[in-house]
Amino acid sequence: MNLTASRPTTPCLIELPQAVDARGILTSIESGLDIPFDAKRVFFISNVSRDRGNHAHRYTTQLLVSVAGSFTVDVSTGGAMTSYAMNDRRHALYLPPMTWLRLYDFSRDAICLALADTTYAEASYVRDWNDFVREAASKTS
Amino acid sequence: MNLTASRPTTPCLIELPQAVDARGILTSIESGLDIPFDAKRVFFISNVSRDRGNHAHRYTTQLLVSVAGSFTVDVSTGGAMTSYAMNDRRHALYLPPMTWLRLYDFSRDAICLALADTTYAEASYVRDWNDFVREAASKTS
Numbered sequence: 001m002n003l004t005a006s007r008p009t010t011p012c013l014i015e016l017p018q019a020v021d022a023r024g025i026l027t028s029i030e031s032g033l034d035i036p037f038d039a040k041r042v043f044f045i046s047n048v049s050r051d052r053g054n055h056a057h058r059y060t061t062q063l064l065v066s067v068a069g070s071f072t073v074d075v076s077t078g079g080a081m082t083s084y085a086m087n088d089r090r091h092a093l094y095l096p097p098m099t100w101l102r103l104y105d106f107s108r109d110a111i112c113l114a115l116a117d118t119t120y121a122e123a124s125y126v127r128d129w130n131d132f133v134r135e136a137a138s139k140t141s
Numbered sequence: 142m143n144l145t146a147s148r149p150t151t152p153c154l155i156e157l158p159q160a161v162d163a164r165g166i167l168t169s170i171e172s173g174l175d176i177p178f179d180a181k182r183v184f185f186i187s188n189v190s191r192d193r194g195n196h197a198h199r200y201t202t203q204l205l206v207s208v209a210g211s212f213t214v215d216v217s218t219g220g221a222m223t224s225y226a227m228n229d230r231r232h233a234l235y236l237p238p239m240t241w242l243r244l245y246d247f248s249r250d251a252i253c254l255a256l257a258d259t260t261y262a263e264a265s266y267v268r269d270w271n272d273f274v275r276e277a278a279s280k281t282s
Contacts, residue, residue: 022190022191023189023190023191023192023193024186024187024188024189024190024191024193024247025186025187025188026184026185026186027184027185027187028182028183028184028261029182029183029184030181030182030260030261031180031181031182031260032181032260033260038179038180038181039172039179039180039181039183039256040171040172040173040179040180041169041170041171041172042169042170042180042183042254042256043167043168043169043170044167044168044208044230044254045165045166045167046165046166046168046208046209046230047165047166048164048165049163049164049165050163050164050165051164052164052165067185067187067208067209067252067254068187068208068209068250068252089185089187106165109209109250111208111209111252113183113185113208113254115180115183119171119172119173119174120169120171
């Protein structure tokens, strides 16, 4: 998928390229080719024992990948919630700004990799669902 | 470690920040704070059954992290080889351009995450050890 020309405006799955040979599997995410941003923050979540997320980012675009194990992500842009089963490292979940997300059902070995187009900024978070719905509605009205 | 002011010129380990709480562990890598570049290419290697690497990059800086399992990385900037046991996700290996690397001894569950400051370019690779030693020597002479 070439994303240089346009940024998806709604959450979507992106298929990542894989190089598979006798040495193993290399899965890559390239700026300007697979995603329309350079990653200013990369983080990974492991040893998860409870739900995570339960917030939205006002300004940040993220890409989530299950690099090991499996987990589920519920996302909403203000209306209905959509669930994504993250159990295939080739399928990354692209999340534009103002996407509410909840991550849960992590398998014991699950590792969630995230790439973000901004550095960490607490002011970017919306942590209350009702605030989020209000802000999302005001953006689309 | 604040790397905004200076870029390391030799391979080194960087300690990554971790947020540990009842929900699990979040390990982060932030541009301008933990590493002095935005990631234009992020890739991860899994299901490894043979040595990998055996090349250097002429222009690319990389950061390697063991997000699961363990592996070993041998690096050289033209002289002696140094070995790094990658078995702790908090300790990332920073590799400036013109670092020869060989990755081996992957555990079954090992996943190597890599962040690079350039997109993929075959012309950036030095794949022959003797060529590498020659190029490295000409840079330092």
